Amino acid sequence: MKKLRVGVLFGGRSGEHEVSLLSAASVLKAINRKKYEVVPIGITKAGRWVTASDAERLLNGEASTPEKQLRAGDPETTSAAAVLARGESVIVPPVPSGNRTGALVPFETKASGLEMQAAAASGSVLNLDVILPVLHGTFGEDGTIQGLFELADIAYVGSGVLGSAAGMDKGVMKKLFAAAKLPMVKHVSFLRADWETKPKKVVAQVEAALKYPLFVKPANLGSSVGISKVHDRKELAPAIDLAASFDRKIVIEQGVGGKRGKARELEVAVLGNDNPEASVVGEIVPGKEFYDYEAKYLAEGSYPVIPAKISKAQAKQIREMAIAAFRACDCAGLARVDFLMDPLTSKTPKIYLNEINTLPGFTNISMYPKLWDASGVKYPELIDRLIQLALERRAEKERNQYSR
Incomplete structure (x- = not known):
């Protein structure tokens, strides 16, 4: 049987870039090469899409032991990080290809039949049966890249545009959970603009609705980036400033357990x-x-x-x-x-x-x-x-x- 062509997409512009590299390294090591033709595709922190050959090289490094894999923030133990930063050969995101499989083609290539054939003949098209995005955080699991896959008509692993966007935005997510009558902790949300123009009013709103300790979070981010635990008022403003540096929407939750202990x-x-x-x-x-x-x-x-x-x-x-x-x-x-x-x-x-x-x-x-x-x-079966x-x-x- 013809192997399925699977694009493994990783890296990206989010604060979880290094975590994505570690995830992709594990996937590429475990995926069944007898069943799938694997096409690694890397995205640098600057947003450049690097060629499959560079991407393969960047994730075939030495970061193979669990001890090293845990050191997500250390480029020296994440060989992928250094190679991805050096990637100079560039491909671009998917565009509609007009056939059953999606394709990655240069922006300069128009999607007409003759030009697509020419691109395919030159080797500049990567036809794919499915994309496995191993992207975390902004521009990876927030619906943006999923919209690109939808426009390109490529099958892809994971939630669609709506599910991805809702799962990223903690404010919207909580409204959906509330509509489904699912129990949540008490919380408030507000915009960065509110905090910058009316900080005293925001503090009063938070303290009227919630009891310390609190958790202050950017609404759109993952891996606990930008999250702080706040024990009293003096810690509140710095925590909000930190969260506001990552997103325009801030969510504050009342800590479970209060002063009785950790949740x-x-x-x-x-x-x-x-x-x-x-x-x-x-x-x-x-x-x-x-x-x-x-x-x-x-x-x-x-x-x-x-x-x-x-x-x-x-x-x-x-x-x-x-x-x-x-x-x-x-x-x-x-x-x-x-x-x-x-x-x-x-x-x-x-x-x-x-x-x-x-x-x-x-x-x-x-x-x-x-x-x-x-x-x-098991891991390979899960893939x-x-x-x-x-x-x-x-x-x-x-x-x-x-x-x-």
């Missing part, structure tokens, strides 16, 4: 399209006060507990809530759904839906694949299933009419 951080992996499945429940025990970027990728001390030490009833409730959250945001393919639970000191702990991540970390030591491994789906789900979603889309 338990629980996670579930979801897989599927219209009939999604949930993995076992896992727990992250952060090495710091909360599971921020440093705790996730740079510092020692954080560790997962899979399955989480909770009751069967609690696990069932969390798994059902994860699928409900997945559907509320119209997600597809994959997502990791995060929960907060009252501390162990609570007699009747409450469970709160925190957020959904539509393109979670995908290294072989990331929670999403580890949760599925504990549920009986296979995601590719099949992408093709199924494309086939479902082809049933639609776009003209009368």
